[in-house]
Amino acid sequence: MIVTEIDWKWKSGLSVRAKTNYVVLHHAAAKACSPYQVDSWHKANGWSGIGYHYFIRKDGTIYRGRPEWATGAHAQGKNHESIGICVEGNYDEEYIMPDDQKEAVKAVLRDIKLRYPNTTVKGHKHVGATGCPGKYYPLSEMMTYYRNIIPKESEKLNMTQYEELKKEIDTLKTRIGYFNYIDENMNESYKPTVQKLVDIGVLRGNEKGELMLTTDMMRIFTVLDRTGVFN
Ligand SMILES: [Zn+2]
Known part of the structure; x- marks a missing residue:
């Protein structure tokens, strides 16, 4: 899995996340957007910068948002115990997630599960009053995938x-x-x-x-x- 790093400029310091119990899935609710745009939106909210730990474009490019050790800003009430993954797209209006993007989400999920084997994955709507990640996001497919990740012998x-x-x-x-x-x-x-x-x-x-x-x-x-x- 290749994660594209961006030299983010945080407006204020990031804090260390003490525990990791969940992975929370989001969509950007925008049909086309770059991680830089997401960063500027989140800064406009008064946050330190992009609130997700991973941002995945439709072509499957995986960007690092906040460092994985940092507390995110993506799921109110769960930020202190979760990693946030957001996809480009508006899956309330777009029916199909491109295969490249879907495979990239799975690659990130697999990578996280091997490092945090006791975590569970949730949609943003499971932990907050929102429709995110959208009604056409393949949420149950991702949840089943995550649950069934079995580490290889190695x-x-x-x-x-x-x-x-x-x-x-x-x-x-x-x-x-x-x-x-x-x-x-x-x-x-x-x-x-x-x-x-x-x-x-x-x-x-x-x-x-x-x-x-x-x-x-x-x-x-x-x-x-x-x-x-x-x-
Ligand atoms: Zn969300």
Whole structure:
């Protein structure tokens, strides 16, 4: 999933959202609009800037609005515990969501569900007095999709694995000397996480500079990294 970043200028500071229980779905109620327009509308409301965490255009381009850690401004009463996703379009008047946009919403939902497995998804109208995200928005399809997202084997992390990992990390921490290179043969998908852990000193090698990581451990580190625990 590619998220297009925008260097937003916030009018005032953003606050950290302490909990995440819901994902709230919205439409912009405008048939064509850019994330910049949404930002200017929200600033005109007196808000810090775009209130959603994600804004998805009809062509499927996914834009980052507020950083995901920040409290949004999209669902009164639920902002302190939810992530907001808005789509371009007016789904009170447009009958069909383009496939590219629909797939992009699902990609964002999947990404969020893997990081916040205990969340549920709701339409804005389920938590506030509004018709948003519009009567033709594929809301029940999205809710069913979200409920049925099952992490792939490689994305699963159960508590046993977590406890084992913690033990492994403690063992690794006691090893002497920093590991300062990444094995050329290491699976590409593990490299960014392993390099990061080396950089921040969580992983150290033995005196030969060997990390002694099993594939399982690299996999678990990578999954953990996605949850943000190493940030
Ligand atoms: Zn809404």
